[in-house]
Each structure stands twice: as C-alpha cells, then as structure tokens.
Amino acid sequence: MLKSAKYHDELLEYARNNLELLRLCANKVFFVAGAAGLIGSYLTDLLFVASKKFDLGIKIIACDRDNMLLNERFPMGTEDVVEKLPIDVCTDIFPLRSVDVIVHAASNTSPVAYATKPIDTIWTNICGAKRLIDFSIKAGAKRFLFCSSVEAYGRNNGDVDRFSEDYSGYVDCNTVRAGYPTAKRCVEALCNAYASEIPAFDFVTARIGRYFGPTVISGDTKAPSQFIGNALRCEDILLKSSGAQLFSWGYVGDCATALLTLIVQAPCGCYNVADPEPVTLKEFASFVAEAAGTTLKFENQTEVEKASYSKIDKATMDISKLLSLGWRPSVTIEEGVRRTISYMREANCGKD
DSSP: OOSOHHHHHHHHHHHHHTHHHHHTTTTOEEEEETTTSHHHHHHHHHHHHHHHHHTOOOEEEEEOSOHHHHHHHSOTTOTTTEEEEOOOTTTSOOOSSOOSEEEEOOSOOOHHHHHHOHHHHHHHHHHHHHHHHHHHHHHTOSEEEEEEEGGGGOBOOSSOSSBOTTOOOBOOTTSGGGHHHHHHHHHHHHHHHHHHHOTTOOEEEEEEOEEEOTTOOTTOOSHHHHHHHHHHTTOOEEESSOSOOEEOEEEHHHHHHHHHHHHHHOOSEEEEESOSSOEEHHHHHHHHHHHHTOOEEEOOOOHHHHHHSOOOSEEOBOOHHHHTTTOOOOSOHHHHHHHHHHHHHHHHTTOO
8 A cells, every 4th residue: 555644544535435335345355456556456445444444344355467566555464354466367377266346457558568568468458358257257256347448439530529338439450559449349348248148247347537646557658647757756747749638537536436336336337437527638737747846848759659659639438327326526637636746755755
C-alpha cells in the first residue's frame, strides 16, 4: 500500500461512503489478476481497508507476474487479508481453491509496450482471459469481471457524440498499435461466447476510460502518467501534441467503486466506466502543472511515441448504464490530480 497517510484516509473515506456496497462483498474471496497495476492495486487496497475496518471477512488473492512490485504494493502486515500470488496468468498454474469473484485486470497498459511488446500485449489479454475464465468455472466463481478499455471502441466514425456500449468504431488491424484495442474486443467476445455455452458463467465487462491516480506504475508511458512523473520531479509538464484531444477520464478511487458496483449489482453485460464530464488533454495537463506549481510546455514526439500513441482525437463515453445502477463519482478530475500528486509526494518523501 502507498506509504501515505492521506491515501489511507482516502481509502477509509471511500469505504465509509460505500459501506452498503462493501457489505455485499463480506466473507467473499476475490482473485485479482493484475493486482499490482493502477486499478488492481487500488481495488485491493480498498477491499483490504474496508475488511479490516468493518470486519467484513473479505479475502483477496493478489495475482501479478511482477513479484517485486507485488511485494512493494502489499508489504508485511497485510497477509491476514491479502494473499500474494506471483504468477503469470498466461503460463502458470492457478491454485486449486474456491473463489467468489475473479477480476481480470492483467494487461500491458503502457503505450510504448503496445509498440515494443505487441505479442505480449495481445497474448496477456486473450490467453490470460481464456485461462482465467476456465479457472473461474472450476473455482465456482459467482462473477467474472473483465477490465476492458475505451480503446475497444476504436475511432469515432463521426456519427455519435459519445460512445454507448453498443457502438463500434474503426480499428485499423494492420498496425502494431491495433493489438491492444483488438485484444480487448476479442476478450469481450470470448466472455460472451463462454456465457452462451456455459450458463453458469456469469460476467460483466467494464470498458474503462482514461483513469489515473496515485497507484500508477513507475515508468508507465501513458500521457497522464508522464505528466504526473514530470510533476513529481518538479519538471515542466510536457505536452506532445496540441492537447485538443477530448477524452473521458476518471480518478482511480471512483473506478474502484464502479467496479464493485458492477460486481455486486449489475446484470451480465458491458458497462462504460468514466467520469460524466470529458476533459481535453491540454486541460488535464494544465491541472497537473497547476497542482505541481510548474509550467505547461510543448514538445515533439519521438519515433517510438509516434508508433505507440493513439491517433484518436475524441473518445467520450455515455455512462448512463452505470449511473442507472446508482453509482456516482465523488472526485472531480482536477481534484483527483491534486490528490495524486499530494499522495505520491508524501509517499516519496525521504526516498533517494
């Protein structure tokens, strides 16, 4: 868990505000694949804090192939709730035990990895999903949650303002960059295929917008992660485009509560997960510069960045289905940026 008292206080606040939802998770075993990532680690931290504070009896099997990061995320003192499992979901053997919920959040989410490790990007999603679904059925899980992405929509064809869950845009499969959105689409189809043949398999898909927060992985090359890295180093915020791209964003804490809502309340199907209000990339970068006390500057992309960054300039999501379940975000994008920088600075205080 992030070594920040403010971060811990935030988790307690989320737990109190979502206690009715969390009580529905009481005494359940969660298997979180990709537990050391941005979303997986926050979800695990929230379940851990809620279970300890309110005696909910929740257990989490935190699975990730990066053993070092797994130990960093969940240090000594969490073992009574969090069981660390350092395995690769594509190759290693899963434990023979019963679980209630499986969360598939294991994936390359760094744009440079899309360009430099395209096979791994595709295979972790598809092979990992196939093996996790099979494990879910054997383990008797009541719900399987697949963390998909807004990128599954592809490029807006110009015929809608916001993506609803039944929309499908254009993806040019003859590019290396297409591996990530195409793999997400494939896994969504795989979940539906399993549900059609095996009625006991119950799933929800979360198409997740551009989320950010203090659990970001060091070295992540997504634009917002680079901005936050610049801020933590007290550097100017470098924007490598005009910044006119309009996206649906969200703070990771709100994403975690949205995923819990889908796990315990949503009918089987696909749901968009994002803040209701879209923000341009330049506005987001400006929020970071203001929170960090630095300046926003513009810089050209490298060749690798040109190959790895999305060419999509508008990807806004209709979250009506999620809102109909009663979920509401509690942190604005601007406030989320301030919290992220504050918590990470506190956690990094005293480090070399």
